[in-house]
Amino acid sequence: MNVRPVAIVGGVTTKFGVRPLTWAELAQEVGAALFRAVPALRTEDVDALFVGAAEPERFAFQSHVAPLAAEQMGLRPTRILQRTELACASGQSAIRSAYAAIAAGLSDVAVAVGVEKMNLPSMAEANTSMACVMDRPWDGPHGATAPPFFAMVAQRHMREYGTTEEQLAAVSEKNHRFANSNPTAQFHEKTFPREKLRRLPVVAPPLRLGDCSSMTDGAAAVVLVAEERVRQYTDTPAWIRGSGQYSHFHNLANSGSLTDWIGLRLAAREAFGRAGIGPADVDFAEVHDCFTISEIVEYEMFGWAPVGQGGRFAEDGQGDLGGALVVNPRGGLLGCGHPLGATGIAQAVEVVQQFQHRVPPARAVPDPEWALVHNLSGSANVHSIMIYQRGGAA
């Protein structure tokens, strides 16, 4: 069946970091910024709003955030508004929902916005809330939150394939370097050499502070439109050409191998199949580097590196400018921070800005045509992928 094409025509990201703002104030800030960033967009054009947010119920003691975001963004009345939650992939879920709504003829011009407020007066409460992403009654008592889970992945990857701490640090060094050229990133450490990264405190062995993304406040928004409306907003759209999303377990006991992420392989196969391209066609990718080891496993699952060679791929700079493809030029979750519901949308904003040649030379991908965005959620049990193609000038 044929459905009408959909493109992202613009977007914006707030400053990520420890922001002295509430959830609602972050939504207001990104709403105002969106209409400045896409000057042709009027509030009355927007006929659908999708809100990605992972845990406002716990971090902000506020549920039913979709109409709250609508009001704060100046969209009133608002059509088809919905909040999507898929933990760390909540933002991409909002984009996918907006895509489906437009393709299905329910919307012509949709906004997908992601907002997360994670830094609280009591960070103990924030960390406790993070614990409910995994299977709480079964995995929670064993202390399974994100850092120990990904530490197990790293330990296993080291044992199976000889991956080294130096290779983990190579991912962190690259992404923090890219973040230096991204003014919205949480971290702007001017030099983050691998030797320094390897002296940082251990969070969960072998993962050190520089191997972990952070608790971050932030918001991001993009505008998705049906084909016939694209030229109204931009000459350089990011066409959505493929997507895929799979889960293969929830309880850790059902995960199978820690280093073979089946859900990611299935999601990638679907996304590449729909887009009609293969891994080697991707010019740059925004992948979910919640931890350095994640990016290394992802190199392998996407087929950019042979299985077991993700560490070597990192060490050799194959995911850097001048390598096989550029991975996380935005600065990644490691450099930008990880406001759960905003991350997937901020990654899409980077795609638009790369396609429109609006990023500084330090992270500019040369002549990009194909971009891939990947988010995982939970214990890498769910994987969500979007593939974008640059549209030419009119």
Next chain:
Amino acid sequence: MNVRPVAIVGGVTTKFGVRPLTWAELAQEVGAALFRAVPALRTEDVDALFVGAAEPERFAFQSHVAPLAAEQMGLRPTRILQRTELACASGQSAIRSAYAAIAAGLSDVAVAVGVEKMNLPSMAEANTSMACVMDRPWDGPHGATAPPFFAMVAQRHMREYGTTEEQLAAVSEKNHRFANSNPTAQFHEKTFPREKLRRLPVVAPPLRLGDCSSMTDGAAAVVLVAEERVRQYTDTPAWIRGSGQYSHFHNLANSGSLTDWIGLRLAAREAFGRAGIGPADVDFAEVHDCFTISEIVEYEMFGWAPVGQGGRFAEDGQGDLGGALVVNPRGGLLGCGHPLGATGIAQAVEVVQQFQHRVPPARAVPDPEWALVHNLSGSANVHSIMIYQRGGAA
């Protein structure tokens, strides 16, 4: 533009009530029941899962519930799974997402499941969690939770239009009577005469216990399929012919009139327009009677009763069997209970069962062709509507 038609081909509801089960166990129960209720459905047919849940983060201290539900329902690996949240309308949001995914060509056979576990050892905690549905920092300090808000609506409706407590009780009597013929309903009070209802304790004046829906544990699931797959599962599908969803405020200060629900009027106009029918064509409706006054206002906003005459419409039995149309034959939220994420899906199950003539005579709508399902969320600030048409036998 033309998109391929989508129908609901079957569904099931667990027993609603105070259930000694966890969130995950409710998901497991409804999954097993779904495959019994739709015998032709195999797990490998299901290529998308959408999970409606309002507040598992607070009620069950569990987020990221989409992969949890998938695992508990025996769907592994699972494609395009997503949790949708729109407070009291979270279930219908899951159906709408599944509809859009199928219409957009992302799925052929999707399951929409709604699960909510609301009864906790500490009901004080449960009630506190309900407070975060409304605008917490602005409306929360004034005590704005659902009962006081809808009490204000009732007081205002009484003042403007002379609506009476007897008319409120007429809605409750009808819906509780219908619930007696629904084995999955939470309440089976055999006689609930209006005089008895008017002696029940006051919750928020003028609303008494019988005017309020309850805190309920329960789950429901439906199967949505693309046109070409319908006959594989049923001879009598419920075709999705129209939908509409609007919000017109979040903060109560922006609500405007308490008795003129603009969002509902806009959503209804869109849903009727897409379906190509008018209010008088609806044979029966499952509307959101979280409180008796809600159903009365809804009679007016949908155009079944003139504005101000909703109370009279109830008193005259116009929403009962033999009236203008049958409203809430399932037993409504008042009689069935209101497990937030499950309600919208249980309403759709009733539509399928009415169309398939599988309900007892006490609540059977004669020869139904058109059905409407409505959910509101929060302070009646968001309204979601689906319109279904009965498909004929093959």
